[in-house]
Amino acid sequence: MTEQTSASNPGVFNVELVLRQARAYLAFGDQVRLFTDRLDRTAEAEADWGEALQRHFAEFKAAIAQSAENPAANPELARLWLLIADTWSEAAAALGMAPKMIPEALQHTEEWRAYQRTQNDYFSQLRDTATEALDLMEQRLNERAAAGKAVGGLRELYNLWVECNEATYGRMLRDPAYSELNGRLLNTLLRCYVPQEPRS
Amino acid sequence: MIGLTADQIAAEIETFSNRLKQGAQTLAEVGEIETGVSPREPVYQEDKLTLYRYQPRVNQPHAVPLLIVYALVNRPYMMDLQEDRSMIRGLLDAGLDVYLIDWGYPDAGDRTLTLADYVQRYIGHCVDVLRDRCGVDKINLLGVCQGGALSLCHTALYPERIRNLVTMVTPVDFQTPDNILSHLIRHVDVDLLVNTLGNVPGQMLNFAFLSLSPFRLAGQKYVDLVDIFDDAQALKNFLRMEKWIFDSPDQAGEAFRQFAKDFFQQNKLIKGEVIIGDRRVDLREVVMPVLNVYATQDHLVPPAASKALAECCGSRDYAELLFRGGHIGIYVSSRAQREVPPAIAAWLLAR
Numbered sequence: 265m266t267e268q269t270s271a272s273n274p275g276v277f278n279v280e281l282v283l284r285q286a287r288a289y290l291a292f293g294d295q296v297r298l299f300t301d302r303l304d305r306t307a308e309a310e311a312d313w314g315e316a317l318q319r320h321f322a323e324f325k326a327a328i329a330q331s332a333e334n335p336a337a338n339p340e341l342a343r344l345w346l347l348i349a350d351t352w353s354e355a356a357a358a359l360g361m362a363p364k365m366i367p368e369a370l371q372h373t374e375e376w377r378a379y380q381r382t383q384n385d386y387f388s389q390l391r392d393t394a395t396e397a398l399d400l401m402e403q404r405l406n407e408r409a410a411a412g413k414a415v416g417g418l419r420e421l422y423n424l425w426v427e428c429n430e431a432t433y434g435r436m437l438r439d440p441a442y443s444e445l446n447g448r449l450l451n452t453l454l455r456c457y458v459p460q461e462p463r464s
Numbered sequence: 465m466i467g468l469t470a471d472q473i474a475a476e477i478e479t480f481s482n483r484l485k486q487g488a489q490t491l492a493e494v495g496e497i498e499t500g501v502s503p504r505e506p507v508y509q510e511d512k513l514t515l516y517r518y519q520p521r522v523n524q525p526h527a528v529p530l531l532i533v534y535a536l537v538n539r540p541y542m543m544d545l546q547e548d549r550s551m552i553r554g555l556l557d558a559g560l561d562v563y564l565i566d567w568g569y570p571d572a573g574d575r576t577l578t579l580a581d582y583v584q585r586y587i588g589h590c591v592d593v594l595r596d597r598c599g600v601d602k603i604n605l606l607g608v609c610q611g612g613a614l615s616l617c618h619t620a621l622y623p624e625r626i627r628n629l630v631t632m633v634t635p636v637d638f639q640t641p642d643n644i645l646s647h648l649i650r651h652v653d654v655d656l657l658v659n660t661l662g663n664v665p666g667q668m669l670n671f672a673f674l675s676l677s678p679f680r681l682a683g684q685k686y687v688d689l690v691d692i693f694d695d696a697q698a699l700k701n702f703l704r705m706e707k708w709i710f711d712s713p714d715q716a717g718e719a720f721r722q723f724a725k726d727f728f729q730q731n732k733l734i735k736g737e738v739i740i741g742d743r744r745v746d747l748r749e750v751v752m753p754v755l756n757v758y759a760t761q762d763h764l765v766p767p768a769a770s771k772a773l774a775e776c777c778g779s780r781d782y783a784e785l786l787f788r789g790g791h792i793g794i795y796v797s798s799r800a801q802r803e804v805p806p807a808i809a810a811w812l813l814a815r
Contacts, residue, residue, distance in 0.1 A: 277703050285686035286484050293477045301470035348678040355671035415468055418476040429679040447651025454660045
């Protein structure tokens with residue numbers, strides 16, 4: 265007797281993963297379009313194009329950074345930044361530890377407050393890293409301009425943004441302080457844990 | 465500087481949106497995503513474990529069976545993902561008689577399983593089954609990733625039962641400076657984790673893996689998917705990988721506790737301090753021929769973590785096989801199919 269090897273747990277592809285990132289990409293595109301629109305108009309009106317570029321890129325960065333400070337203001341754009349925070353929240357939810365799932369009594373305990381503080385530290389570090397990525401992106405764009413290389417399209421710009429985020433995030437990841445924060449994040453969460461129905 | 469105009473960007477956004485709409489239809493039509501292509505049959509079962517034999521692809525397969533021990537993390541169908549991306553098929557084509565341990569999905573009843581259960585009992589019983597079945601004293605063992613570490617432990621404890629050992633992307637020194645997983649788990653209170661949760665949820669491990677490269681793995685990858693929405697075959701390949709990535713079994717609590725603490729946090733394997741059951745694992749007992757296969761771009765098991773085996777195993781016939789690629793590419797890339805299984809098979813058949 266033989267059998268095909270398809271008896272594994274049938275994971276259904278979550279289309280929402282694609283849609284979320286597609287929406288975030290489109291929101292990114294909107295910001296870039298606004299930025300280039302302003303830049304196009306500036307190019308016609310101003311002599312000091314370099315200074316104008318710096319100013320408009322600062323506005324572009326501010327718009328993206330603001331979305332991280334206040335995700336509700338532009339949730340699609342915020343999703344670009346909050347990828348890992350979202351993944352963490354989903355992992356915590358799998359343990360029954362999403363804020364909506366926590367009994368109110370627990371939300372007043374020191375353990376829960378300690379977890380919230382750690383989570384804030386964690387998200388804050390992610391935001392700082394993402395801001396550094398925008399600085400790096402600006403630097404790379406300037407280097408390209410100096411070398412006479414144009415950006416081929418929105419996707420190329422997005423890929424550059426990803427590359428810069430991976431670079432700054434990767435530096436953060438390897439920092440001993442991040443190792444400590446990562447451990448503290450999980451440890452403080454676990455100290456809040458209220459046993460659920462047997463999950464496995 | 466940028467060389468883009470607002471009109472260009474608007475046009476690109478429109479194209480992207482249109483592709484996205486078309487993609488919804490392609491996804492609906494793509495059908496069942498099958499994983500695993502090579503016919504096989506179960507030859508032994510114990511608890512959640514199933515030992516499979518793959519149908520040979522030559523008339524007279526090699527007399528010494530090859531047992532593949534996969535990691536406890538993720539599912540072993542990565543070794544046999546699809547017809548043109550199957551390490552197992554490559555080994556079969558080369559004339560080997562291939563068996564594989566499928567660990568199944570641990571549940572609450574498995575939380576007390578220890579590493580001794582995996583290394584001594586489960587692997588031990590599978591080795592016994594193959595020795596009896598094939599009429600040989602020794603079998604060939606191929607351990608993959610964490611399964612390689614388990615195979616090393618088993619081999620060090622029972623060297624008389626293993627003829628040749630192949631380790632594939634296997635960590636031996638868990639604290640090389642570039643070992644990011646070890647870095648991330650360093651401050652995790654593993655006792656608190658296991659005492660609190662029992663088994664460790666697969667979703668937590670997914671988080672750990674995605675968090676190594678989130679902008680690529682959780683963002684860019686899905687944006688790029690839009691480019692292949694009109695290619696049903698490429699889309700199926702993507703979905704197959706995606707299924708594997710998120711098909712993460714929970715980890716039996718006690719086994720995870722020991723692996724995380726002894727291997728990752730205290731690096732005891734290379735120090736000769738791991739205790740399995742009541743026996744110490746001394747890698748100098750690994751005296752049979754060893755082929756150590758590693759990937760130069762491996763972000764999960766850095767080459768240095770694998771190559772450390774050269775200095776601490778007792779084999780006088782130690783060889784390395786370098787693959788220019790990453791931890792996943794070594795199983796599924798086209799080049800891996802051409803390079804890795806034939807090289808492993810040739811090395812085994814010569815011994």
